[in-house]
Amino acid sequence: METKKDHSVEIIRYNLATGQQKDFEQAYTNAGKYLKASPYCLGYKIIHGKEEPNRYIVIIHWTSMEDHLNGFRKSADFMPFLSLVRPFYNNIDEMKHYENTTIEWTKE
16 A cells, blocks of 8 residues: 555554444444545555454554544544444544554565
8 A cells, every 4th residue: 555654544443242243344334435435544444353253453544643633534424434333432442543664574
């Protein structure tokens, strides 16, 4: 993924109650259209715990932290997005922004 210098990565770690997985995945499937429509979102991914199946990590790439907080969150896309994922907010262990480093390797 090609990014600009101030690209921000938002990490949201969830610990869901048993039986919420299907609803959680459906909520993010539906909410994804608002991320895709946003000029501030560069992409997203959701990963699921193998050893702990109630755990999920949502990774959202933003053009910058500022664009996320003052662009997307003030846009018309935010409230419909939020209404879909809000039922899971009490299950959040962490919601933070990170920046990329130059330390990376991928096997080709």
